[in-house]
Amino acid sequence: MSTSQAAATVSVEYAKSGRSTCKGCSAAIASGALRLGASARDPRGFDSTKWYHVACFPASSHPLGPIEGITGFDAIKDDDREELRQLEKNCKRGNAAVGPLDEPSPKKVRRVAEKTIVSVEYAKSGRSTCKGCSENIAKGALRLGASAHDPRGFDSTKWYHVACFPTSSYPVSCVENLKGIDSIKTEDHEKLRELEEKQKGDGNVADQLNEPNQNKEMVDNMGDSKEDGEKSLEEAKLSARNKETGPLVSFSASDVKDKYKDATLPAHWKVFDTVIFREKEDGLHASAKIAAFDFDGCLAKTSVRRSGADEWSLMHKSIPVKLQKLYYDGYKLVIFTNESNIERWKNKRQVAVDSKVGRLDQFVERVKVPIQVFIACGLGKGKGTPDDQYRKPNPGMWWLMAQHFNSGIKIDMDQ
Incomplete structure (x- = not known):
């Protein structure tokens, strides 16, 4: 075993976002899903962690025992501890997960992905636990499963609440083709069709440009590419700093309005161009450290088929505590969210406005910390329709905030 392997530290945690990729099967690791990490000192001088699904972890390269000594073991649920103990037993019987020398080629990985049902x-x-939010799935509740052949030789199914199902990893192109659909009640078919809408809808994926730790993740991911392997940490930081300057957003107080076209807004909401923003409140301070998030599908569970200020719920019950910690650590909290229905629903624009700003107001009240909010109302590029510069994934809202809503304080992209 090499020195780097001997020095590797194994850890376990619930994925903080849905952006990490399993180094065993190359599939995305869903937000909140249990994952195992192997951390070691990179040849370039910094620590690098490779993340895996539990079933894909190469225990032959990174031994698990004793299982109770794994970093983070005490912080996971009892059911998940038992899953790790079972993995340890399998390793002792010689049925360890695929090791680096046996990892499937990209072609094999693609074939496995294609066989996911x-x-x-x-x-x-x-007794089942949703792999998206880590909450129990109640008996009799509608659930979706992603089944694939496990590297250890058996079929494995990951269960999800319908609202938590990762369509980016397992596309649902046609509800009628789902296995088991014939046994589902007619009224529940509508819930499943929302998944198809979710894949096309607004703002269901967090904008990676807005994450406070984007620079660190960029550096970590460099370790996975041979071509990038020669880059130094300083070069990576320089690349991130180059993103600190962007296109100039022309802004004037005289351009700020109280209404979005024919729709009125609450007194603490204003409009600039195609962006609706929440005015500064007591306790919201400009900062060099920004923690930015999407709203729909990131902080809150919402539906593209339902409108109303009350039609939302927390994506995870720990969100208020985590946002409060970021706030007290000196971060300014910002939400960037798309809502093209405000532009699209010409005859129901007021309904769309009341629904979106109502949900956001309730969310800010629920988490009990001040948050700056920007809503991009413009449309994406289409026939005869230009791409709105503020609509994500375009970075217009970010530059609007950075240049005109942060009191002139330069944002530290290393934070």
Whole structure:
């Protein structure tokens, strides 16, 4: 075993976002899913962690025992601890997960991904755990499963609440083709069709440019590419700093309005161009450290088929505590979210406005910390329609905030 392997530290945690990729199967690791990491000192002088699904972890290269000594073991749920103990037993019997020398080629990985089967059913008991939010799936609740052949030789199914199902990893192109759909009640078919809308809808994926740790993740990911392997940490930081300057956004107080076209807004909401923003409140301070998030599908569960200020719920119950910690650590919290219905619903624009700003106001009240909010109302590029510069993934809202809503304080992209 090499020195780098001997020095590797194994850790376990619930994925903080849905952006990490399993180094075993190359599939995305869903936000909140249990994952194992192997951390070692990179030849370039900094620590690098490779993340894996539990079933894909190469225990032959990074031994797990004793399982209770894994970093983070005490912080996970009892059911998940048992899953790790079972993995340790399998390793001792010689059935360890695929090691680096046995990792499948990209062609094999693609074939495995193609064989993933998405199914739907009502939960047979209350013992299963959603791999998206880590909460229990109630007995009789509608659930979706992603089934694939496990590297250890058996079929494995990951279960999700319908609202938590990662369509970016397991596309649902046609609800009628789902395995088990014939046994599902007619009224529940509508919930499943929302998944198809979710893949096309606004703002269901967090904008990576807005994450406070984007620079660190960029550096970590460099370790996965041979071509980038020669880059130094300083070069990576320089690349991130080059993003600190962007196109100049022309802004004047005289351009700020109280209404979005024919729709009125609450007194603490204003409009600039195609952006609706929440005015500064007590306790919201400009900062060099920005923690930015999407709203729909990131901080809150929402539906593209339902309108109303009350039609939302927390994506995870720990969100208020985590946002409060960031705030007290000196970060300014910012939400960047798309809502093209405000522009598109010409006859129901007021409904769309009241629904979106109402949800955001309730969310800010729920988490009990001041948050700066920007809503991009413009449309994406289409026939005869130019791409709105503020609509994500375009970075217009970020530059609007950085240049005109941060009191002139330069944002530190290393934070």
